[in-house]
Amino acid sequence: MLQVSSSAEFTSFDHVDLENETSVDTSSHMDCGKLRSCSLYCPEGTGEIKSSSQFLRPRSRSFYMFETDDCSEEDASAETLCLIQTNPGGADGEGRIRAKAKPAPRRITTSPSKRLSKVQADNRTSPKCVPMLTISEPDSWEISSCSGMKYGQYVDWEKTDPDSALRYQNILSSDHAELKEMGRSGFWAKPHTLRAKAYQHIIQCIGQHSSMADQKSYLDLTGQLFGEHRTTHPFPKFMEYGEIPQYCLNKSGLNSVKKILLCVNQHLPELTFCPILPALVSLLLHYSEDEAQCFHSISSLVSYTDPEKRYIDQTFLTTHASCMTFGDLANKYCRGIRKLIASSHQSLFEFYSDWIMWIFADLPFNYAIRVLDVYLIEGYKVLYRVALALLSLYKVSVSSRLARVDDFRQDMRRFVENISRHSSVDALLQRAFSIQLPTRQELTFLYKANMQALMQNGILNKSSYHSMEPGKFCSNVVSKTEMRVVWAWIPERFALFSPVCLFSTTKHGGSLAAFYPQVEGHEPTVLLLKTVDEEVCGAFLSSDWTLRRREGQKLQFFGTEECFVFTLRPSMERYQRTVLHISGISGTCETSQESSCLSPSYSSSCGMRRDICSSHLVFHPPTAKFMSGDDNMLFIGGDGGHALSLFSDLASGQSEWCGTFESPVLCRGQFRVQSLEVWGIQQFLSQQQIQP
Structure with a gap:
């Protein structure tokens, strides 16, 4: 062990030539008993070596010191690295000490507030109203050109953990299929290096279907954007609020995330709206060798070309179409939550617009990374599953504290942040994968139908979105709040449009002869009726009533599984089959041919757009009894009984338990009709223009 005397002779040296050898005679101290070891210190900026008699020696100080600050070289430790070598001098105990001192770096003494002021001063020359990123630090988009820390590159990790090598x-x-099962079970969750290698293998497979950027592209981009000094940039246009989930990253890691996001923004200009990208970069950076590899992984996901297995939405249009698709699924699998939000007059759009951020922003890291395991293999569909599982858990939680919830949107995000109180990660994934979702093809069809509806409504960016409000709504059957609940229940692509009254017994008279001419040529429609006992019920009917005549005068059923029935008074409930089969998807060639023959593109005299609604015109086998009618009777549902049946004068009817919708009796079995209305959807024309 190296021992260095703390005698006055040594400490009296004012300057030590660190480049030349210096001899120290220790013979005069042989009678001093046991010598005590001490450390050498180089005070900042002096180059002098002084002993522990002047400085408090820290315990167990290593001779090899490295800069421990996470952020940059400016905040690095100014202490000097000293390498001490001794050469025994023989029997007389004389030794030589050779010390080399690295010049201490100059400490930056500027306070954080002054640095912030300087950044703000520089921003005065930039265009006005340019948003800047803030990550709970006053450093905004200040980018350090240095790379993040690397470790473990000299170790053969497979030899230290043979089990992980076999797993790999x-x-x-x-x-x-086997990878899917592995991802769901957490096969590569530990150790860290196994998950990192699994990710790179999966992304390499993804890269075969995408036009990806290589690591050289990243180096070129960083050279163009950042140079060799700190620079300040507006946060990328695809980030909605400039927020970056930290996910346990240090300041160096967050700096790398910013650099990667700026390079993605430069490399992929078509990426205009993607709120989940910062979270994906932060997560993948944990398991990337360097920034360039993380950039390569993200570029592969963004540019993936398989139309039925997408990873990342790139525009507001596609992002909101996915949001609407999730809304349709939530309407099916999480019954009741839409009614709670709609009846509270809060925005369903704002609530559901956060759905993907529940997963890749609000979920804790150990939950989000398990979702990422499966997401990289299965794509977007797994996000629907996990979000539905979260929503179902939230519904249970919020039902017991409704009186204390003022903002469902913020309450949901707080719930997800504290999900560990309600479910383990394994239980959450088990719940997610127990949901019987439609096929990938069916989901793609619904997604495209929602996107087409957005385009038809002129909603191409966030500024053009407007939530549906009844406006000058007037009904003899339902209130404005009740109609808002009904509109929250119908498929998202139709809820974009305002309701328009097509038929009313008050105005058009009470008979099926007056009913059919007013409603034929329109789809979908919402039937509302109020009994003389003030009970209110109805049905959402997805198909055009014209189809009742497609085989002459024979009474037959038609429609799709998007049909449902509901009650509004005395209680609000919706009844629909649990398993969703997206309309417009046919399993056989015969069904597809039948669809093409039986669903011509009708054009109503009032100009209602049929092209956005044509996505549900595939007809189910005769066993699917959704809607039917002739000149004498009108039926809704027919398996085991009719949910609603109306006689030709529309003055009386009957309700029974119905297996088509798994619905109980909607109102008193035999009832008298006080008022009946049929509503359609319309975007441009006013109600006065619609009604003849």
Whole structure:
């Protein structure tokens, strides 16, 4: 062990030539008993070596010191690295000490507030109203050009953990179905290096279907954007609020995330709206060798070309179409939550617009990374599953404290942040994968139908979106609040449009002969009726009533599984089959041919747009009894009984338990009609123009 005397002779040296050898005679101290070891210190900016008699020696100080600050070289430790070597001098105990001191770096003494003032001063020359990123620090978009820390590159990790090496070989030899099962079970969750290698293998497979950027592209981009000094940039246009989930990253890691996001913004100009990208970069950076590899992974996901297995939405149009698709699924699998929000007069759009951020922003890291395991293999569909599982858990939680919830949107996000109080990560994933979702093809069809509806409504960016309000709504059957609830229940692509009254017994008279001419040529429609006992019920009917005549005068059923029935008074309930089959998807060639023959593109005299609604015109087998009618009777549902049946004068009817919708009796079995209305959807024409 190296021992250095703390005698006055040594400490009296004012200057030590660190480049030349210096001899120290220790013979005069042989009679001093046991010598005490001490550390050498180089005070900042002096180059002098002084002993522990003047400085408090820290315990267990390493001779090899490295800069421990996370952020940059400016805040690095100014202490000097000293390498001490001794050469025994023989029997007389004389030794030589050779010390080399690295010049201490100059400490930056500027306070954080002054640095912030300087950044703000520089921003005065930039265009006005340019948003800047803030990450709970006053450093905004200040980018350090230095790379993040690396470690472990000299170690063969497989030899330190043979079990992980075997697991990795299993991953390499597995097909897609086996990888899916591995991801769901957490096969590569530990250790860290196994998950990192699994991710790179999966992304390499994804890269075969995408036009990806290589690591050289990233180096070129960083050279163009950042140079060798700190720079300040507006946060990318695809980030909605400039927020970056930290996910346990240090300041160096957050700096790298910013750099990658800026490079993605420069490399992919078509990416205009993508709120989840910062979270994905932050998560993937944990398991990337460097920034360039993380950039390569993100570029592969963004540019993936398989139309039925997408990863990342790139515009507001596609992002909101996905949001609407999730809303349709939530309407099906989480019954009741839409009614709570709609009846509270809060915005369903704002609530559902956060759905993907529940996963890649609000979920804790250990939950989000398990979702990422499966997301990289299965794509977007797994996000629907996890969000539905979260929403179902939230529904249970919020139902017991409704009186204390003022803002469902913020309450949901707080719930997800504290999900560990309600479910473990394994239980959450088990709940998610127990949901029987439609096929990937069906989901793609619904997604495209929602996107087409947005385009038809002129909603291409966030500024052009407007939530549906009844406006000059007037009904003899329902109130404005009740109509808002009904509009929250119908498919998202139709809820974009305002309701328009097509038929009313008050205005058009009470008979089926007057009913059919007013409603034929329109789809979908909402039937509302109020009994003389003030009970209110109705049905959402997805198909055009014209189809009742497609085989002459024979009474037959038609419609799709998007049809549902509901009650509004005395209680609000909706009844629909649990398993969703997206309309417009046919399993056989015969069904597809039938659809093309039986669903011509009708054009109503009032100009209502049929092209956005044509996505549900595939007809189910005769066993699917949704709607039917002739000149004498009108039926809604027919499996085991009729949910609603009306006689030709529309003055009386009957309700029974119905297996079509799994619905109980909607009102008193035999009832008298006080008022009946049928509502359609309309975007441009006013109600006065619609009604003849």
